[in-house]
Amino acid sequence: MAESTSINDCVSIGQEGEVALICIDNPPVNATGQAVRQGLLDAIDKIGASAKAIAIYCAGRTFVAGADIKEFGKPPMPPSLPDVLNRIEDSGVPVISVIHGTALGGGLELALATHARIAIEGAKIGLPEVLLGLLPGAGGTQRLPRLSGLPFSLDVILSGRQVPAQEALEKGAVDRVVSGEPRDVALAAAQDVLAGKLSTRKTKDLTADYDAKVIEDTLAGVKKKNPHLISPVKCVEAVAACNKPLEEGLKVERQCFIDCMQTPQRAGLIHAFFGERAVSNIPEAKGDTRPLDKIGVIGGGTMGSGITTSCLMAGIPVRLIEVAQEGLDRGVATITKNLDGAVSRGKMSAEKRDAALAMLEPSLAMEDLADVDLVIEAVFEKMEIKKEIFGKLDTICKKGAILASNTSYLDVNKIAEMTSRPEDVLGLHFFSPAHVMRLLEIVQGAKTAPDVLATGFALAKRLKKVGVLAQVCDGFIGNRILGHYSKVNAFLVLDGASPQQVDDALEGFGLAMGPHKVGDLAGLDIGYMNRQRMKEEGLDPNARYGGDVADRIAEKGWYGRKTGKGYYLYDAGRPVPNPEVETIIDEVRAEKGITPKTFTDEEIVDRYMTAMISEAARVVEDGTAKSPVDVDMVFLFGYGFPRFRGGPLHYADTIGAEELVRRIEAYAKEDPNYWQVPELLRKMAADGTTFADLNKEG
Numbered sequence: 001m002a003e004s005t006s007i008n009d010c011v012s013i014g015q016e017g018e019v020a021l022i023c024i025d026n027p028p029v030n031a032t033g034q035a036v037r038q039g040l041l042d043a044i045d046k047i048g049a050s051a052k053a054i055a056i057y058c059a060g061r062t063f064v065a066g067a068d069i070k071e072f073g074k075p076p077m078p079p080s081l082p083d084v085l086n087r088i089e090d091s092g093v094p095v096i097s098v099i100h101g102t103a104l105g106g107g108l109e110l111a112l113a114t115h116a117r118i119a120i121e122g123a124k125i126g127l128p129e130v131l132l133g134l135l136p137g138a139g140g141t142q143r144l145p146r147l148s149g150l151p152f153s154l155d156v157i158l159s160g161r162q163v164p165a166q167e168a169l170e171k172g173a174v175d176r177v178v179s180g181e182p183r184d185v186a187l188a189a190a191q192d193v194l195a196g197k198l199s200t201r202k203t204k205d206l207t208a209d210y211d212a213k214v215i216e217d218t219l220a221g222v223k224k225k226n227p228h229l230i231s232p233v234k235c236v237e238a239v240a241a242c243n244k245p246l247e248e249g250l251k252v253e254r255q256c257f258i259d260c261m262q263t264p265q266r267a268g269l270i271h272a273f274f275g276e277r278a279v280s281n282i283p284e285a286k287g288d289t290r291p292l293d294k295i296g297v298i299g300g301g302t303m304g305s306g307i308t309t310s311c312l313m314a315g316i317p318v319r320l321i322e323v324a325q326e327g328l329d330r331g332v333a334t335i336t337k338n339l340d341g342a343v344s345r346g347k348m349s350a351e352k353r354d355a356a357l358a359m360l361e362p363s364l365a366m367e368d369l370a371d372v373d374l375v376i377e378a379v380f381e382k383m384e385i386k387k388e389i390f391g392k393l394d395t396i397c398k399k400g401a402i403l404a405s406n407t408s409y410l411d412v413n414k415i416a417e418m419t420s421r422p423e424d425v426l427g428l429h430f431f432s433p434a435h436v437m438r439l440l441e442i443v444q445g446a447k448t449a450p451d452v453l454a455t456g457f458a459l460a461k462r463l464k465k466v467g468v469l470a471q472v473c474d475g476f477i478g479n480r481i482l483g484h485y486s487k488v489n490a491f492l493v494l495d496g497a498s499p500q501q502v503d504d505a506l507e508g509f510g511l512a513m514g515p516h517k518v519g520d521l522a523g524l525d526i527g528y529m530n531r532q533r534m535k536e537e538g539l540d541p542n543a544r545y546g547g548d549v550a551d552r553i554a555e556k557g558w559y560g561r562k563t564g565k566g567y568y569l570y571d572a573g574r575p576v577p578n579p580e581v582e583t584i585i586d587e588v589r590a591e592k593g594i595t596p597k598t599f600t601d602e603e604i605v606d607r608y609m610t611a612m613i614s615e616a617a618r619v620v621e622d623g624t625a626k627s628p629v630d631v632d633m634v635f636l637f638g639y640g641f642p643r644f645r646g647g648p649l650h651y652a653d654t655i656g657a658e659e660l661v662r663r664i665e666a667y668a669k670e671d672p673n674y675w676q677v678p679e680l681l682r683k684m685a686a687d688g689t690t691f692a693d694l695n696k697e698g
């Protein structure tokens with residue numbers, strides 16, 4: 001193997017006869033940071049005409065997975081990627097690229113600017129910029145349509161999906177799919193160019209199959225599908241220029257890219273991208289773990305069967321325990337239905353479903369949990385029942401087995417006290433439907449051992465979930481904050497807004513579903529039982545109680561969708577407001593002597609978000625959450641918070657601590673007990689810090 005010359009820390013050149021090999025080596029994913037861009041430019045210039053063919057490949061686990069996202073939002077550093085890629089495309093010497101792993105975003109755009117593309121088996125290509133609130137800004141919207149046609153390009157750019165090599169070959173995005181090591185494949189392919197066995201061409205010389213109708217329909221489609229999002233529209237506007245000469249099309253693309261770069265949505269989506277990774281990039285998630293070869297799940301209800309489905313889909317055998325045959329059969333039926341649903345959604349093959357079902361062992365005997373590595377208890381949310389079960393598990397389970405509770409609120413320490421091994425106990429709080437929702441709150445008990453906690457994070461990774469560390473308190477991170485801000489919905493309705501207006505305002509803000517519709521979906525009986533439990537435990541006499549309307553609805557047996565009636569009626573397809581709820585609201589207002597007032601949608605959003613942010617700040621302040629990003633990821637992956645807003649505390653930084661303090665103090669004039677300024681917010685307002693600063697402190 002010939003000598004290689006370093007151009008800089010990330011790029012080197014190797015010469016093999018008339019072939020020059022450019023190697024990019026910028027771990028972890030060869031992102032085109034400034035050094036890679038400069039290195040590529042210098043390499044092409046240095047090679048000049050000294051070679052008859054050039055091949056670009058990458059070291060490490062993947063080809064270029066995009067521009068360096070960490071550079072976004074900072075002052076641009078030359079050379080720009082578009083300039084580098086235009087230089088490569090204009091090279092007088094044929095340049096080919098060899099793709100292994102993933103060629104994404106700027107990585108695929110680099111390949112599209114070369115004169116031929118070789119994919120190594122298993123490789124995937126994609127332009128996922130839209131998932132970051134952006135669009136392909138280095139020629140992807142112009143070059144891909146020229147190579148692979150408009151419909152495929154619009155699909156790839158708007159879905160952000162990763163396209164397998166074979167499909168890319170069929171669509172002309174790559175020219176060959178081969179096996180082998182990147183460098184070897186690069187050399188062989190370049191020699192094929194010299195031997196005339198691999199043809200090369202400049203993408204810019206090709207013409208896209210432009211169709212104005214396709215553009216028009218696609219634009220209408222994205223506006224309907226994502227009414228809040230800016231970048232999908234900009235993506236279509238950019239692709240629409242692919243019928244112009246490349247240079248002009250690139251100008252349109254650049255302007256659309258800059259328009260996206262300046263939006264808060266871009267910042268929110270990039271915060272979500274890095275946040276999803278940051279929450280498990282913590283010491284507690286590292287270190288030794290215990291085996292997860294077989295799991296026991298207690299309870300075949302909605303949560304138990306969802307958790308079991310999630311484990312089976314990850315290839316982990318499950319022993320499902322129920323107390324009665326009827327419950328066990330219901331659990332197995334739900335799991336089978338869940339898996340069938342995954343097959344019909346294309347999430348798994350029928351063969352994989354059958355294999356998963358074969359790993360399910362239903363049983364009526366808790367003793368059958370003696371040899372499992374982890375038990376997840378998912379029974380009724382009653383402390384006495386959970387204590388009894390953990391007492392039994394302590395006598396049954398093998399030494400070193402992990403005992404976990406899927407409790408949504410209850411004190412994990414009190415549950416652990418029922419065993420002689422509290423160090424082996426933690427909370428694993430899944431979200432319904434557990435085989436779909438990606439959030440897993442990993443609740444650390446006072447005595448939970450480090451390897452038990454790390455195993456919780458290992459399980460999250462195996463189940464493709466986002467594991468977030470939470471400390472013990474009533475409702476942990478998510479439900480505690482929900483418990484606080486959901487009161488605002490009730491206060492808004494008591495004080496003058498209608499449930500539908502609250503839902504519409506928050507859906508306008510970007511929530512997938514308004515709180516009253518969510519209540520109807522989850523079942524209003526659950527909220528009712530929780531309020532009854534809190535009443536039994538004693539409510540704060542100074543606190544305003546907002547549950548009257550919801551209590552009366554539930555006491556009428558209206559539990560929402562499952563009874564066809566709740567805040568909305570569900571007998572005619574789309575939910576319509578239940579007029580009888582209005583009567584109840586009027587009754588309660590009259591009894592409490594409340595004169596209803598008018599709220600604007602903006603006021604509704606401001607109060608809702610300020611309440612959410614207040615309690616979220618307290619959750620960070622008292623260490624229930626390790627840092628603000630943990631709260632953000634809990635709400636993105638567990639509560640349907642709009643991803644483009646980055647999460648409640650990322651959103652809070654767009655308002656600022658000072659303004660938040662001012663708002664809370666204003667609202668406190670109406671209700672000083674509910675609206676209290678968290679110390680953390682007051683301090684942030686005083687010293688001008690943001691939640692982003694707190695994330696950096698980690």
Ligand code: T1G
Pocket residue numbers: 028029031065066067068069070081102104105106107109128129132134135136137138140274277278281
């Ligand atoms: N820039 C900077 N860091 C990146 C990165 C990127 N593009 N991609 C990944 N990382 C970091 C990530 O934060 C993590 O760091 C580590 O690499 C491993 O990632 C002009 C505008 C490639 C499929 O959107 O989808 O090009 O946590 O844990 O599960 O048109 O990373 O270890 O410190 O995710 O194996 C477009 C983003 C950019 C692809 C690998 N590209 N990356 O997944 O590992 S915009 C993307 C991914 C662009 C141009 C535009 C995935 C992956 P840390 P990981 P993985």
